[in-house]
Amino acid sequence: MQQEKIPTIFIVGAGLGGLSLYHALIKNKDKKEFNVKIFERESSPTDRWQGYHIGLTNYGTQSLLNCIPSSIASNLPKAMPSPIPGVETHGINITDQVGNVLLAPPIKPYKDVYELAKISRGLSTIVTYRDRLRDVLLEGVPVQWNKKCVKYVETQEGVWVSFEDGSQEFCNILVGADGINSPIRKQKLPELQIFNYGITHVCADISVPKHLINKINKINGNILACKTLGTKGDSSFMISRFIPIEQEQNDKKDEPHYRVTLVYSYPSELNNVDVESDKVKVDDNDPASVIEHVKRLIRTLRPDCELTDLLLELWDLAPKTIPNGPIKFPFKTYNPVQRRMMQDIDPMSIKSWTSSRVVLLGDAAHAMSPVLGLGANNAIQDADKLSQALLKYTDNNISFIKEYEKEMLKRTSADVLKSRTVTFKSSTPIGPFGVFIRDSILKVMNVMINFYNFADSLIFKN
Structure with a gap:
């Protein structure tokens, strides 16, 4: 009997969401094994500023603990005393x-x-x-640095991914966790617009x-x-x-x-x-x-x-x-x-998403105003939900991606619009x-x- 081939997952973007997804997939390998590769456009872990203080909610921390193994969780006090x-x-x-x-x-x-x-x-x-949390999540992760994804070509079997250095690699599922200016989102959903406040x-x-x-x-x-x-x-x-x-x-x-x-x-x-x-x-x-x-x-x-x-x-x-x-x-x-x-990704700028082997996570899908502090929490929740959905993966059936996107869009679109409303209300000049x-x-x-x-x-x- 022919042994089932291990599917390959590419994660583009080594931020909080992308790293959480990586850990979740490795953590769940006893349930479903994947060949997971993670790429980052930065040249090193210290190439770019990694953020200020953020607030992780009870829901964000629930998802984070779901994603990471105990060895990583034991180091969380470094980032969240x-x-x-x-x-x-x-x-x-x-x-x-x-x-x-x-x-x-x-x-x-x-x-x-x-x-x-x-x-x-x-x-x-x-x-x-946030910067220390990213350091904790990087521990033991073989990130391929200086690898900016510039485009992809989707086939019936998977996705060919092209990088800025001229290299190409093949995967079964491509996850775009590459931020608000994501080249993957711009190709997958060009009509999804950035909203300027x-x-x-x-x-x-x-x-x-x-x-x-x-x-x-x-x-x-x-x-x-x-x-x-x-x-x-x-x-x-x-x-x-x-x-x-x-x-x-x-x-x-x-x-x-x-x-x-x-x-x-x-x-x-x-x-x-x-x-x-x-x-x-x-x-x-x-x-x-x-x-x-x-x-x-x-x-x-x-x-x-x-x-x-x-x-x-x-x-x-x-x-x-x-x-x-x-x-x-x-x-x-x-x-x-x-x-x-201040910007967000406007969920109202698109009528529907077409599910495929290319899936988005975090700011690449739903960047939002920082006013309510919900961005990082939603990215980590995305990682948790997507990792659970990927357990249903088969070569001929990727309906689980549609299920993930339906839940993600319902949850995050409401938070994008709520954050926008609060931002505008607190930013309107008023008299006495x-x-x-x-x-x-x-x-x-x-x-x-x-x-x-x-x-x-x-x-x-x-």
Whole structure:
């Protein structure tokens, strides 16, 4: 009897979603064996900045633990340390422009990522170092670096994949996990369009001394994420862990320092404010000019108050130069501070998907606004769902891909549109009456959410 040939799966993209899928397929090889290869366009693991703080939800962590083996799971505390009781609360506050709390959703406590993953009701989050999580997921994975997929040719038996270096390889299933600008998506679904918000955001990871952390805590309490709403369409977001970071040996610090992610968002039309003056030039290749641009906007758009002063102090800590060579920052990597356009992939730009041996995952399929922090969670859930669907693979039947895409599209399209709605609502300039209405609505929502959570906890004690 002829032995069944082991099917080959190509994963293009070694981000959180692609790596989670790789681990899940290897983990499940006793149920279904695949020859799995993973390719990445970057030249090395440290070729490009790998992200800021992110929030992984109970649903995201459930899927992550489903995907990875115990050997990888044992290293998760490197990327997502357990909450420190009494020191930090893994939740979010929304405040007005002077720091008054408008919305503070209740947080269900948990002791570690395993307990978080068991929470089945509501939404809980653990603040995670995205770059470190990627490092953990890379452990033991034979990524083929510097391999950018440029096109593919699908046949009845499988897919021929062409890379930028001129090489070609054959697989039975091709998974595009290669981000919002995915060449695979552009070929598979050229009508699926990128949606531009008309909103600019600037992000930075900074090293913050203890005395400024104390100022943050004075305004936000020990909540790790805080979003402040301006009145001119601008908003500020900061997210941190209250865990001291290791300093470089040549840094003589007289107090502990902490890693904080800063984000400032504003209508893109304000990008033109500074260029009217010959004395002011904003150059995205010059981080110092971008940081000064952000500080000018904060001074112009925000009222004089303690929160505004704090934001200016924090942005002044952002790295203002691009290093000439490799250098170790407290976060092991460096991302030049630049202006970036907020975008998503519009699920309404296409009527239907045609299922084939080419399948999409993560941002390649459903990039979304970062406002609700759902992007990474959905990518990992995609990996979990797709790995389970692939267990049904046979040479002559790929209907499982249609089943995966149906679930994925239902789940992620709702999150894309929800994230877009919230982004626009928080980015619309408003006058004094609008501020009153906005603040009143959020305060009422806060009361209702907390009441519902109290009632829910009485009914479902778990």
